[in-house]
Amino acid sequence: MDQTGAPSTAPAGVTVAPIHVADLAVEGETMPVCVHLIEHPAGRVLVDTGFTELHPAVADMDPRLFPLDLDALGRIDAVVNTHLHFDHVGGDHLFPGIPIHVQTRELHDARTAPDYTIPEWVDPPGIRYVEHDGAHDLLPGVRLLPAPGHTPGSQIVVVDTADGPVVIAGDTAVWFGELDEPTTEGQRLIRSLNPVAVWLSHTHEPWRPTGAEPSAEPSARPRDDPSEGPATPE
Known part of the structure; x- marks a missing residue:
């Protein structure tokens, strides 16, 4: 936030890129x-981590995995879990010691509620959760906002660009129609931000408001110089 309380704007050159990590069979259709990945001058942030192995609890969804390639991905300075369902938290073990930002309510529910997630994927060895009770400024122009609906502890990531907010929404909406006609607190929050694009976890392209002109989206790419010193998202 700036001194007026308005969101700060992310520096020029900040990009958001999807990385396809799995397919699930849901009601006879393939769900990606x-x-x-957020590329920012102050750090590289991965939002959710997919999952890296099969588990009997989700065998009925016939998962096809394309796990994260850490060599191609390059250095990650922080991870954000929008929520802790299995397909969002199952790669967290790849980032021991890296701060993983999550809402306190979400972490509590994942650890205590029956049939909520795959428990052993929530607390793998070396995990370092950073808990938040509400909004949090992660980097200049990048903020976390609670977005209840899909789960009570869900959060979204908002990248405030010069053209308007770009939102990484996790499962706050699962398909575009839920943003066209929002019904949950989280969906209504997203629409109230007047975003120029909203990335969802189960679509390859972002949702855009009706009448918005699509723009070329950047692809994920490795860091040019992995030897550069680490940034420190708060």
Whole structure:
């Protein structure tokens, strides 16, 4: 936030790119699972981590995995979990010691509610959760906002660009129609931000408001110099 309380704007050159990490069979259709990489001058942030192995609890969804390639991905300075369902938290173990930002309510529910997620994927060795009770400024122009609906502890990531907010929404909406006609608190929050694009976890392209002109989206790419010192998203 700036001194007026308005959101700060992300620096020029900040990009958001989807990475396809799995497919699930849902009601006879193939549902992609995507995570999202934020490239920012102050750090590289991965939003959700997909999952990296099969588990009997989700065998009926016939998962097809394309796990994150850490060599191609390059350095990650922070991870954000929009929520802790299995297809969002199952790659967290790849980032021991890296701060993983999550809402306190979500972490509590994932650890205590029956049939909520795959418990052993929530607390793998070396995990370092950073808990938030509400909004949090992660980097200049990048903020976390609680977005209840899909789960009570869900959160979204908002990248405030010069053209308007770009939102990484996780499962706050699962398909575009839920943003066209929002019904949950989280969906209504997203629409109230007047975003120029909203990335969802189960679509390859972002939702855009009616009448918006699509623009070329950047692709995920490795860091040019992995030896550069780490940034420190708060």
